[in-house]
Amino acid sequence: MIFSRTRFIIALSVSLLVLSVTSAHAHRVNIFAYAEGNTVMTESFFSGGKPAMNSKVEVFDSSGKKLLEGKTDNEGIFSFAIPARDDLKIVVYAGEGHRSEYIVKKSELPASEGEPVADSAEPDSAASGTQGINNRSTQPVSAGEPVAISNDCITEEIMNKTIKDRIEKEKIKIKKDMLLEQRRNAGPSIVKLIGGLGYIFGIMGLWLFFIGRKKSSE
Amino acid sequence: MHISEGVLSPPILIGGAALAVVGVAIGLKKTKQEDIPKVALLSSAFFVASFIHVPIGPSSAHLILNGLNGLLLGWAAFPSMLVALFMQAVLFQFGGITVLGVNTFNMAFPAVMCRFLFSRMIFSGNNAVSVTGAFLCGALPVMLSGLLVAAELVFTEESFVQTARLIVVAHLPIMIVEGLIAVGAISFIKKVKPEILGLPPRAEQDG
Structure with a gap:
């Protein structure tokens, strides 16, 4: 009879632990964001x-000023045009006191607008590299310069631009992969769970130890 | 129902922490040496419960088991859940260190109150009354904790009524499940070892 209560509670904890293996869901919201072209894509998930879904997202600059806010859609996605060339702190409030933030660094934003290039007014230059190149190639021609020289310049420029675009695209792809990976691992791991149980019983041991010492010294 | 870091204002954080300290102090003082393993076991049950997702209902909510903690531990539910919430905060970033006090109070206070409110019912001779009491003791703390959370979020979320309604609706299945767990636990313990509940052992029946 002495062990029956502990046995009961052990049985309860073990059965809960077993149940938890099959469905490791829990509440904590995550947000992840990346810049793509002139927009910032954010994804929020538990x-x-x-x-x-339908969670409030707020965007702050580095001084803490709120730049904009919006709501996530049914897939937890919220995207917005880059409001400022600054570190962007993106905060999601998922209700019930769930909050998370993610910072998109200034250096992560594509530098299309900040560059002192004459034809940067075109907003979707990052989306299609060839478009930008065509524009550039017509410019020197219209200025009346010798075709041969400008052709040399263009090939180098084209190369640089293509490489740059390529790298940008790869970077975005990597970020998306990271996001997917993070999402897959978003649930807490069973290893940590068991570790936590170990800690709790360790604390119990310490507590008993100190009580025992106090008693024996009395 | 863990409130995250950076949502609440400092006065609420400090107030919650102060109340939690009081609760933990009472709990530690009232815990006898032989009850310490029980506290640890229920603490681990609470720690693990937040991984058990109940897939019924509109929102994804997990088991809480704060009612069961309060029911079986009384004031010791405060230290029990403090430890479990600390582990969840450190290992899984559920909640957080600064909100630990508030979260502990939110979970433990309604549980302890319900134990005192319903213990009479639970230990009455009438079986139906006893089962009802145990069910309420498991289910009600979930709702009351949700109301506390909603009250604390008044300054961040849109409105108390809206947040409270969302939380309560999302946790209705959880409440039912936890109520049933409490009924099961109580009827089992009453049969096997009633003194776990702080009752005099039923020596006259055991022989």
């Missing part, structure tokens, strides 16, 4: 991978 640990377990479920999207945080």
Whole structure:
């Protein structure tokens, strides 16, 4: 009879632990963001991978000023045009006190607008590299310069631009992969779970130890 | 129902922490040496419960088991859940260190109150009354905790009523499940070892 209560509670904890293996969902919201062209894409999801739908998202600059806010869609996605060339702190509020933030660094923003290039007014230059190149190639011609020289310049420029675009695209792809990976691992791991249980019983041991010492010294 | 870091204002954080300290102090003082393993076991049950997602209902919510903690531990539910919430905050970033006090109070206070409110019912001779009491003791703390959370979020979320309604609706299945767990636990313990609940052992029946 002495062990029955502990046995009961052990049985309870073990059965809960077993249950938890099959469905490791829990509540914690995550947000992840990346810049693509002139927009910033954000994705919010709970640990377990479920999207945080219809959640408020706020964007702050480095001085803490609120730049804009919006709501996530049914897939937890919220995108906005880059409001400023600054570190952007993106905060999601998923209700019930769930909040998370992600900072898109200034250096991560594509530098298309900040560059002192004459034809940067075109907003979707990053989206299609050839478009920008065509524009550039017509410019020197219209200025009346010798065709041969400008051709040399263009090939080098084209090369640089193509490489740059390529790198940008790869970077975005890597970020997306990272996001996917993060999402897959969003649930807490069973290893940590068991570790936590170990800690709790360790604390119990310490508590008993100190009580025992106090008693024996009395 | 863990409130995240950076949502609440400092006065609420400090107030919650102060109340939690009081609760933990009472809990530690009232815990006898032989009850310490029980506290640890229920603490781990609470720690693990937040991984059990109940897939019914409109929102994804997890088991809480704060009612069961309060029911079986009384004031010791405060230290029990403090430790479990600390582990969840450190290992999984559920909640957080600065909100630990508030989260502990939110979870433990309604649980302890419900134990005191319903213990009479639970230990009454009438079986139906006893089962009802146990069910309420498991289910009600979930709702009351949700109301506390909603009250604290008044300054961040749109409105108390809206947040409270969302939380309560999302946790209705959880409340039912936890109520049933409490009923199961109580009826089992009553049969096997009633003194776990702080009752005099039923020596006259055991022989």
